[in-house]
Amino acid sequence: MVEFIAVFKRDVRLAAAQGGGLGLAIGFFLIVVSLFPFGIGPDLKLLARVAPGVLWIALLLSVLLSLDRMFQADFEDGSLEQLVVSRAPLEVIIVAKVLAHWVTTGVPLILATPILGLFLNLDEQAFGVLVLSMLIGTPALNFVGAAGAALTVGIRRGGLLLSLIVLPLYVPILVFGVSAIQSSLTGPSGSLQTMMILGALTLGSAALAPFAAAAALRVHLR
Amino acid sequence: MNGSVIFKYANPTQFMSLSKAMLPWLLVLTVASFGIGLYGGLWVAPPDYQQGETVRIMFVHVPASWMAMAAYSFMALASLVGMVWKHPLADVAAKSAAPIGACFTFLALVTGSLWGKPMWGAWWVWDARLTSMLVLFFLYLGYIAIWQTIEEPIKAGRVAAILAMVGFVNIPIIKFSVDWWNTLHQPASILRADGPAIYISILWPLLVMILSFTLLFSVLLLVAMRSEVIRRRIRSIRMAKIEGFG
Amino acid sequence: MSDLSFSLGRGDGMMLSGPNGSGKTTLLRVIAGFGEITGGSLTLEPVPDDDLSQACLYVGHQNAIKPQLSVLENITFWAEFGGGDVESALSSFSMTPIKDVPVAMLSAGQRRRVGLSRLALASQPIWLLDEPATSLDKASVKTLSQIMQAHLDAGGMLIAASHTEFDIPLNKTLELSAREPGAAEAGHG
Numbered sequence: 001m002v003e004f005i006a007v008f009k010r011d012v013r014l015a016a017a018q019g020g021g022l023g024l025a026i027g028f029f030l031i032v033v034s035l036f037p038f039g040i041g042p043d044l045k046l047l048a049r050v051a052p053g054v055l056w057i058a059l060l061l062s063v064l065l066s067l068d069r070m071f072q073a074d075f076e077d078g079s080l081e082q083l084v085v086s087r088a089p090l091e092v093i094i095v096a097k098v099l100a101h102w103v104t105t106g107v108p109l110i111l112a113t114p115i116l117g118l119f120l121n122l123d124e125q126a127f128g129v130l131v132l133s134m135l136i137g138t139p140a141l142n143f144v145g146a147a148g149a150a151l152t153v154g155i156r157r158g159g160l161l162l163s164l165i166v167l168p169l170y171v172p173i174l175v176f177g178v179s180a181i182q183s184s185l186t187g188p189s190g191s192l193q194t195m196m197i198l199g200a201l202t203l204g205s206a207a208l209a210p211f212a213a214a215a216a217l218r219v220h221l222r
Numbered sequence: 223m224n225g226s227v228i229f230k231y232a233n234p235t236q237f238m239s240l241s242k243a244m245l246p247w248l249l250v251l252t253v254a255s256f257g258i259g260l261y262g263g264l265w266v267a268p269p270d271y272q273q274g275e276t277v278r279i280m281f282v283h284v285p286a287s288w289m290a291m292a293a294y295s296f297m298a299l300a301s302l303v304g305m306v307w308k309h310p311l312a313d314v315a316a317k318s319a320a321p322i323g324a325c326f327t328f329l330a331l332v333t334g335s336l337w338g339k340p341m342w343g344a345w346w347v348w349d350a351r352l353t354s355m356l357v358l359f360f361l362y363l364g365y366i367a368i369w370q371t372i373e374e375p376i377k378a379g380r381v382a383a384i385l386a387m388v389g390f391v392n393i394p395i396i397k398f399s400v401d402w403w404n405t406l407h408q409p410a411s412i413l414r415a416d417g418p419a420i421y422i423s424i425l426w427p428l429l430v431m432i433l434s435f436t437l438l439f440s441v442l443l444l445v446a447m448r449s450e451v452i453r454r455r456i457r458s459i460r461m462a463k464i465e466g467f468g
Numbered sequence: 469m470s471d472l473s474f475s476l477g478r479g480d481g482m483m484l485s486g487p488n489g490s491g492k493t494t495l496l497r498v499i500a501g502f503g504e505i506t507g508g509s510l511t512l513e514p515v516p517d518d519d520l521s522q523a524c525l526y527v528g529h530q531n532a533i534k535p536q537l538s539v540l541e542n543i544t545f546w547a548e549f550g551g552g553d554v555e556s557a558l559s560s561f562s563m564t565p566i567k568d569v570p571v572a573m574l575s576a577g578q579r580r581r582v583g584l585s586r587l588a589l590a591s592q593p594i595w596l597l598d599e600p601a602t603s604l605d606k607a608s609v610k611t612l613s614q615i616m617q618a619h620l621d622a623g624g625m626l627i628a629a630s631h632t633e634f635d636i637p638l639n640k641t642l643e644l645s646a647r648e649p650g651a652a653e654a655g656h657g
Contacts, residue, residue, distance in 0.1 A: 003549050006545060006549040010549075013541065018536055077532060077533065078532040081528060082549075085522065086549065087550075151368070157371070164360075168396070169388070169396075172398070175402060182406075204395075220381070
């Protein structure tokens, strides 16, 4: 537990010291979303219809982009070796890193989505569900992505490989995330079920992904 | 079960001699099975009253889809064996199965698209089955990419094994989500190979074709595994040369 | 690498030597728990060998410090993570005057000193040092030697791979040879 808190604090502090990482992710998010009206035309009705999907896909890509460095820096400067041989199980340390990453990039990205929702003429009554669905669903993106980042750590052109590996695994999260917003537009209680499934995806990935990530990191340190 | 008993037959040298002896027989069996299956599918089975002769694509599409799934399961199982017992031949099997499985998946996608064209009027419709198959194809691509990016075979094998198992756990979840997504957007799916009314004259050629595809997979797998074992031997000879050089 | 055997008791220090590519780093990493032993065994008594890697403090080629953080923040993290006293770690390589400077601004030798400050935090009985004296000046090598000596005096063990001579007598040496496998031999120096 001491190790968990220490790693969490350090990663949050590192993200704050770096600053640039978060700015990059939010900038990317903003640009990807604003590209859609250029691609499909400024028709407000059409934009409102595609808004939930566009926002989720852009969020997913921004998270993916920021995941690339998750273990890479620790791997390069030798910190990872020290984390691996510590008394705390590596899985616990990975959970600390994932949560720190989620707090420092996932949450700010989510907070930016309502503004981008306005860009896309998304119905204001969906904003609450939009943010909620992302809060419930994005940890799953981070956990699954952490497993992918661990698998590709130390590999040349690892970022591209990471996308290839992780994006297919993001399909369920995307489907239920978007579906939660869409069903909230048709009826008030419709989104509850999809929220539950999203929550299940997050819990499931939180339970399994750290083991896959830890196994992968150990292989790469050999 | 004792690991050493299992691996008595999985020793690379024994595998090479055993597979060499098996291959010709397996090849004959595969050709014969394809002969029977294709005859049944193309001549015996009746054309569909709605779809006409195009229904015969089913005799390639269904077995290809089956093999796409089966090859991935095989890969995940081989990866598990490789992880637990660290046997090199398990890694070789998983690695060799991937491109073959990817080809079957691609075949299933192409035949599905060809089959769907007269029905849907479009080359590609986001039908639940085809979409799941597409995601499976992506999973194969990621797995193959890992093997291609990591130089060192033992490390590549371990990393790829973890990915294969992660993918395998995710397949049912992806399938569930795609089905959910599909019913949300388009209620009825036209592409159906199952259903209550399947005639025996359609069923037996279909089963024979599934058997033929499975046989074809094992032939291709054995050939691919043999070349992989040889490739690794060449690699270790070269490594020994470098070490001897000092 | 094959046919290697050695044993260390309390207060023993061992010097690994040998040309490039002879496997010094590999050996240290295997003991630290990165890598696999394909034959033979490593045991730590009286602790069961599962805990061997946790009984070791491994100092590799990299310093395991973050350039964005200050000296103090880096050392504080390792103290929070694995225990130990921050102040004594800071003073061990006399980093106290520049503790608030981001590591990114330091020279290679100063960074190495920050990395080696972890030795003062360590509670592990076995130290594995891979080229610890890289880019250190003479004074710092002397400090390092003193810290190593103090560790040995307290009943600790250490294995060091280094091209630099230390001021302290390490009572064992292990010569690794690159060419012929099997030529490695452990002996008392």
